[in-house]
Amino acid sequence: MDQVNSSNSLTIAIVGFGNFGQFLAKAFVQAGHRVIGHSRTNYEAIARQLGCGFETSADALMDLHNPDIVVLSTSILSTEEVLRRFPTAKLRSCLVVDVLSVKVYARELMLRYAPEEADILATHPMFGPESGRGSWRGLPFVFERTRVRQHERCEAFLSIFRERGCTLIEMPCQEHDHYAASTQFITHTTGRMLAELKIASTPINTRGFEALLAVVETTVRDSFDLYYGLYRFNPNAKQELEKMQRALEQVRAQLEAYDRKCREAEARSA
Amino acid sequence: MDQVNSSNSLTIAIVGFGNFGQFLAKAFVQAGHRVIGHSRTNYEAIARQLGCGFETSADALMDLHNPDIVVLSTSILSTEEVLRRFPTAKLRSCLVVDVLSVKVYARELMLRYAPEEADILATHPMFGPESGRGSWRGLPFVFERTRVRQHERCEAFLSIFRERGCTLIEMPCQEHDHYAASTQFITHTTGRMLAELKIASTPINTRGFEALLAVVETTVRDSFDLYYGLYRFNPNAKQELEKMQRALEQVRAQLEAYDRKCREAEARSA
Numbered sequence: 223m224d225q226v227n228s229s230n231s232l233t234i235a236i237v238g239f240g241n242f243g244q245f246l247a248k249a250f251v252q253a254g255h256r257v258i259g260h261s262r263t264n265y266e267a268i269a270r271q272l273g274c275g276f277e278t279s280a281d282a283l284m285d286l287h288n289p290d291i292v293v294l295s296t297s298i299l300s301t302e303e304v305l306r307r308f309p310t311a312k313l314r315s316c317l318v319v320d321v322l323s324v325k326v327y328a329r330e331l332m333l334r335y336a337p338e339e340a341d342i343l344a345t346h347p348m349f350g351p352e353s354g355r356g357s358w359r360g361l362p363f364v365f366e367r368t369r370v371r372q373h374e375r376c377e378a379f380l381s382i383f384r385e386r387g388c389t390l391i392e393m394p395c396q397e398h399d400h401y402a403a404s405t406q407f408i409t410h411t412t413g414r415m416l417a418e419l420k421i422a423s424t425p426i427n428t429r430g431f432e433a434l435l436a437v438v439e440t441t442v443r444d445s446f447d448l449y450y451g452l453y454r455f456n457p458n459a460k461q462e463l464e465k466m467q468r469a470l471e472q473v474r475a476q477l478e479a480y481d482r483k484c485r486e487a488e489a490r491s492a
Numbered sequence: 493m494d495q496v497n498s499s500n501s502l503t504i505a506i507v508g509f510g511n512f513g514q515f516l517a518k519a520f521v522q523a524g525h526r527v528i529g530h531s532r533t534n535y536e537a538i539a540r541q542l543g544c545g546f547e548t549s550a551d552a553l554m555d556l557h558n559p560d561i562v563v564l565s566t567s568i569l570s571t572e573e574v575l576r577r578f579p580t581a582k583l584r585s586c587l588v589v590d591v592l593s594v595k596v597y598a599r600e601l602m603l604r605y606a607p608e609e610a611d612i613l614a615t616h617p618m619f620g621p622e623s624g625r626g627s628w629r630g631l632p633f634v635f636e637r638t639r640v641r642q643h644e645r646c647e648a649f650l651s652i653f654r655e656r657g658c659t660l661i662e663m664p665c666q667e668h669d670h671y672a673a674s675t676q677f678i679t680h681t682t683g684r685m686l687a688e689l690k691i692a693s694t695p696i697n698t699r700g701f702e703a704l705l706a707v708v709e710t711t712v713r714d715s716f717d718l719y720y721g722l723y724r725f726n727p728n729a730k731q732e733l734e735k736m737q738r739a740l741e742q743v744r745a746q747l748e749a750y751d752r753k754c755r756e757a758e759a760r761s762a
Contacts, residue, residue, distance in 0.1 A: 299754070348698055362696050391695055401694040408691060409700040411743060412682060418739035419732075421678060424671040425661055426632050428618055430679040430710050433703040440700050446750070453747050454754075463744055469688035470737055473681060477723050477733075480716070484569070484724075 231255055232378055235289035237304060238296035239265045239276070242321065245351045246295060247274050249358075253382045258287045284312035291379055294320040294332075298451025301328065305335040317341040317375050323406065323448065325395035327455040329368050342368040343376055344395050347383065348406075352443065359387030366395050403458030410449050411466060413441025501525055502648055505559035507574060509535045509546070512591065513565035515621045517544050519628075523652045528557045554582035561649055564590040564602075568721025571598065575605040587611040587645050593676065593718065595665035597725040599638050612638040613646055614665050617653065618676075622713065629657030636665050673728030680719050681736060683711025 232255045236243045239259035250257045251273045258275035259265055260283045269276035277283040292313060296304045301322060318336045320343075322328040329344045336342060345365040347354075354361055363383045370376045384390055393401075416438045423435060441449075453459045502525045506513045509529035520527045521543045528545035529535055530553045539546035547553040562583060566574045571592065588606045590613075592598040599614045606612060615635040617624075624631055633653045640646045654660055663671075686708045693705060711719075723729045 346696075348696060353699060362698075364696055393695070398696065401696050404689075404691065405694050405696065405701040406698055408686070408689065409698060409704055411740075412686070412704060413700065414743045415736065415739045416678070416682070418742050419674075419678070419735055421674065424675050425663070426616075426618060426634055426668065426671050426675065428632075428676055428679060429623060430683065430707045431675040433707055434679055434682060437700045437703055446746075450747060450750050450754070454751060463747075465689055466685065467737075467740055467744070469685045470681075470740060472688050473684045474733055474737070476716075477720060480720050481724060484720070 230378065232290045232375070233258070233287055234291045234293060234379075235260055235283050235287060236274075236293045236295050237261075237280070237283075237308070238294060238300075239263075239269065240295070240297075241351055243293075243295035244268060244272060245354070246293065246321070246347075247272050249386060250382060253385065255382075256287075258283060258289065280308050281312075284309055289316060290375055291317045291319060294318070294322070294328075296322075297445075297447055298322050298324055298327070298455055299447050302331055302335075305331055308335070310335050311337060313337055314339045317343060317370070317372065317379065319343045319345055319379065321345055321347055323402070323452055324455040325364075325366065325398040325402075326457065329366070329395045332368065341370050341372055341376065343370060343379065344368050346398060346402075347388070350444075352440070357387060358383070361388050362391055363388040364391045364393050364398050366393065366398070368395070399456050400458055402452070403456050403462045407452050407456060407459045407462055408466065409437060410441050410444070410452060411463060413437045414449065417442050500648065502560045502645070503528070503557055504561045504563060504649075505530060505553055505557060506544075506563045506565050507531075507550070507553075507578070508564060508566035508570075509533075509539065510565070510567075511621055513563075514538060514542060515624070516563065516565060516591070516617075517542050519656060520652060523655065525652070526557075528553060528559065550578050551582075554579055559586060560645055561587045561589060564588070564592070564598075566592075567715075567717055568592050568594055568597070568725055569717050572601055575601055578605070580605050581607060583607060584609045587613060587640070587642065587649065589613045589615055589649065591615055591617055593672070593722055594725040595634075595636065595668040595672075596727065599636070599665045602638065611640050611642055611646065613640060613649065614638050616668060616672075617658070620714075622710070627657060628653070631658050632661055633658040634661045634663055634668050636663065636668070638665070669726050670728055672722070673726050673732045677722050677726060677729045677732055678736065679707060680711050680714070680722060681733060683707045684719065687712050 234250050234255050235258050236247055237260050239261040247257045259269045260277050264278055266276040314337045318332050318340050320328040323346055325344050332342045347363050349361040416434055504520050504525050505528050506517055507530050509531040517527045529539045530547050534548055536546040584607045588602050588610050590598040593616055595614050602612045617633050619631040686704055
C-alpha cells in the first residue's frame with residue numbers, strides 16, 4: 223500500500239500457520255509488513271505464495287528474524303502447549319498478540335508464559351476467511367491492551383485492522399467473554415443443534431428458516447475443536463448451554479400447559 | 493389494475509378479518525375483485541378504507557353478496573368453531589379456500605363442513621403483512637386443489653398470487669405438513685427458545701448471531717396461538733420438538749465426552 227514506507231514496516235511472526243494464520247498473513251503483507259510464518263508443519267510453499275517467510279523452528283524464527291510482533295494464531299486447545307515449547311525468553315522485546323476466540327484464558331496464558339518485558343495485546347478478530355473474504359468493512363475486531371508500553375508499535379498493529387475497515391472495539395477480556403457466551407457460543411450451539419437435527423432446504427423454506435440454514439452452514443464449517451474451546455475456556459459457556467436446555471423445556475412446557483387449558487375448555491363447551 | 497375488466501371480477505368473501513384477512517383484502521381489491529369482509533368484530537371502517545364491503549352477519553354475507561369465493565382467514569384454533577356456526581349450506585356454489593399454516597387439518601375441516609357441491613382449495617401463503625410488505629416476489633404460495641370442478645374460478649384466484657410474483661407450489665397437504673414441521677415449526681421453536689433466553693444485541697454481534705436476533709424478532713411478532721396451532725394441528729410437530737431436545741442433549745453429550753477425553757490425555761501427558 224502506498225502510504226506505508228519501509229520505516230513503518232513491522233516484522234510480524236505468525237505462530238500457527240493454518241487457515242486463519244494464512245488469512246492474517248495475507249492482510250499483513252498487503253499492509254506492507256514483513257511476515258514470517260511458523261508452524262511445525264511445513265507451509266513454506268504456501269508462505270512463499272503469500273509473500274511471507276517461513277520457519278519450522280521457533281528458535282530460527284526468533285533468532286534469524288527478530289520480529290517486532292509475535293501473533294499467536296494457534297487453536298484454543300493447542301495454545302498452551304505451543305507456548306510451553308516456545309523459546310519464550312526470546313519474546314522479551316516483542317509485542318505478543320493472540321487472536322483466540324476466548325479472551326480471559328488467552329490473556330492468562332500470555333501473562334504466564336511471556337516474559338515480564340514483553341508487551342501483550344489480547345485480540346479477537348470476529349471473522350474469518352469466509353466472512354472476511356470480500357472486505358473487512360464493519361467486521362468487529364475486539365481487543366484489550368493487556369500490557370502495552372511501546373504504544374506506537376501496538377497502534378501500528380491495530381491500524382492494519384482499522385485501515386481495512388474493521389470496527390475496533392476496545393473491551394476488557396472479561397467483558398468480551400461475557401458477551402461472547404451469550405452471542406457466539408449460543409450461535410454455535412444453535413447451529414450444531416440444528417445440524418444434529420439434519421435440517422435441510424425444502425421447496426417451502428421461509429426466510430427465517432433460510433437464515434437458520436445459513437447459521438448451520440457457517441457453524442459446521444468451523445472445527446469441533448473451536449466449539450469445544452469456546453465451551454471449555456469461556457467460563458460462561460457451560461451456564462449458557464444449561465440455559466438453552468431450560469429455555470427449550472420451558473417452550474415445551476408452555477405448549478403443553480396451553481394444550482391442557484384449550485382441551486379442557488373444549489371439553490366443557492362440547 | 494388495467495388488465496382486469498369487470499367480467500373477470502370475482503366476488504370474494506373473507507371470513508375472519510384480522511391482520512392477515514385485511515392484508516389479503518388489500519391485494520384482492522388491487523387485483524380488481526369485489527371483496528367483502530366478515531367478522532363478528534365490526535371492522536367496517538377499516539374495510540371501507542381498503543375499498544371492501546363488510547358484514548358482521550354470515551347470513552347477510554352469503555345472502556346479500558352471493559360470493560364466488562369464500563376465504564377462511566381465521567386462526568387455526570378458531571376455524572372449526574367459525575365453520576360450526578357458519579351457514580355452510582350457503583357455500584354450495586362457492587370455492588372455499590383456507591389460508592391456514594397447517595394443511596391436513598384445514599382440509600379435513602373444509603371437507604367436513606362444506607357441502608359436497610362446494611369446491612375446495614387448501615392454501616398456505618407463506619408470508620404475512622411484514623414479510624410481504626414491499627413485494628410478494630418469490631414468496632412461496634403453497635396450495636392443493638382439494639376438490640376443484642370449476643377450474644376457471646380457481647385459476648382466477650391463484651392468478652392473483654401468481655401475478656404479484658409469488659412462487660406457486662402445488663403440493664399435497666400431507667407433504668406440506670411434513671416439510672412445514674421440519675422448517676417452519678423448527679424456526680418458530682428456535683425463535684421462541686432464544687426469546688426465552690432473552691438474547692439481545694451486544695457490541696460484538698457476529699453475523700450469525702444477528703441472523704438469530706432477526707429470527708427471534710419475526711417469531712415473537714406472531715401470536716402464541718399461531719405457534720400452538722402449528723404444534724397441535726401439524727401431526728409432525730410434536731416429534732420435531734422432541735428431536736430438537738434430543739439434538740441439544742446430543743451436542744452437550746458430545747462436548748462432555750470430548751472434554752473427558754481431552755482431560756484424560758492431559759493428565760497422562762502431565
